[in-house]
Amino acid sequence: MLGLRTGICLPQTILARSTSSSNCQSQYNHPRSMFEKITNLDDALILFDEMTQRQPLSSVLKFNQLLQAVTKMKHFASSIELFKQMNPLCIPFNVYTINIVINCCCKIYRTNEGFALLGYGFKHAIEPNVFTFSTLLNGLILEDKVLIAERFFKKLIKEELCDPNVIMYSTMIKGLCKCGINDKALALLRLMDKKGYKPNVVTYNTIIDSLCKDEIVDDALKLFKHMVFDKNIRPTVVTYNSLIRGLCNLCRWDEASKMLKEMEAEGVFPDVWTFNILVDTLCKEGKVEDAEGVIKLMIQRGKDPDVVTYSSLIDGYCLQGEMRKAREVLDSMEFRGLIPTIVTYSSLLNGYCKKSRIEEAMNLFQEIIKKGLKPNVITYNTMLQGLFLIGRYKDAYKLFSEMRSQNVIPDRCTYTIVLEGLCNNNQVDEALSLFRLMGDNKLNSYINVYIILINGASKSGKLDIARNIFKNLNDKGLEPNVQTYNVMIGVFCREGLMGEAKELFIEMEKRGCSPDSVTYCVILQGFIKKEEHGMIETLLKEMEDKGFSLDASTLSMRCYINYIRKVNYKRRLPGQEETRKAFGYHSDSTIIGSHQFKVSNVITKVSGDGLWLNEAPTEDQNTKRSHFQPPPYHPVADH
């Protein structure tokens, strides 16, 4: 692991420096204006009233400072409200004012109103500048309207509506990263560099972080090196945090540890975020004791653990099933003066639910409400899942109604949980009527919902309904995906309706949805049950041609193995030949998600006696692997 129990070895002098600097802070951090002293909204409002009545009237500057102070406290709606009040009082405003208020609109996801303000500004002869446009651009991105943002950005540049700068480009890059278009983000990075808008550390951090999130850490590291060595830009703690998180997520602990040492050697010191990343990933890996060690270390370093730190720890204990300890952590937070958020509580709630300790979950849920916290959609989803899990579907349904009466809008997860919960508890009719009630709801276009219902209906013997749901997909303008086909084919196979299964199997290909290895295995199992050897041979041949391998799912392995076993049994052969036929070109080591395992181990395990298979296939060991590798990226090559 990270060797954190022994601590990251920081020289004493550095430790001394970091503690003394925090002591000195008050000495150097004198508020620059009286507005920076304002720490609560009430004071700001009182001051605002006073300023509006003052004669002569306070300057625009003063009003702007006040608005900004309110904004800094994240009271965005209040800021907007104050601006609205300024209007009838004929208090003058300028482009700074407009920019502050537009920013507030954007931060509460009301970018449209931000654009309206832009118009309002025009009416008052206030000309927007690059700040105005960057803020609006950011607003669109915050609302996930990246395509519109991109159009807006291009228009600004093309029509030269403002002088773009590094922030504007960086904002656009953030938008591209947000929807996972890393390539385009990188292209824009190169373009801005070429045009002379020098990307800075924030620009690089944005892309580095995005690459790390997409688990393309090697590319992130390349970009990092490019930034440091070719561009001479010093990384900040944010850069290191992104990289460390990326490495930890991939369990590349040694490199993460190295990165920690490297940052310290470079004079960039871990902050609360850095420690939280370590705590969080260690907890997720089940190393809660190590996480506790990190917390001790951070305290030693004068970095106070915060709500996020303890929330991760609670998550860690829940994952281990140590609910008592998880609860203790929560209680200790209040003792330390940290106020747990709804996220903290939801983690604990999730722990109770997963352990089917529903009474404690219910009590905690009540406790949350008593504390004045508002359960969010995640809280409700967690609770619903717990109730369905132990079969209390009536209570779950009641809670589902309650959440809506509390104005918590169910999301995709909620519907999936409720529909699946009802189906699993033999309440398919309820599920179907809820589905009908959903009507034109956006969630109706969520394909998973159909998969659940098709499965549910067929399992409770309502084959016609399952068939109809599938057929109706077209009417809703939905194209079945491979998973939907797999489920429907699976239903037919289960019912022994191999004719219909085969028909659908052919149809999907025709409609441009190629069967995947799951499809093959599902249908293969159907034919194996019917002992239609001709079809089995054909399908196996097709799979071989398509290069489908064992690693797609456990199901697929069972398919092969059952078949081979059968053949072996009938022919009374050691089975080496058949094994090669089935596994021949596949690699020995395969990856499912992030878990790696040896096919040979599994085979020996499944075959049990190991009589006919004790040798792993050897041909083309690495052909399948390359499939899982990220596309190559060489930022340096372009320069």
Next chain:
DNA sequence: GTAGGGTTAG
């Protein structure tokens, strides 16, 4: 002399 961009939690 006032405004805009980057990192954690199911």
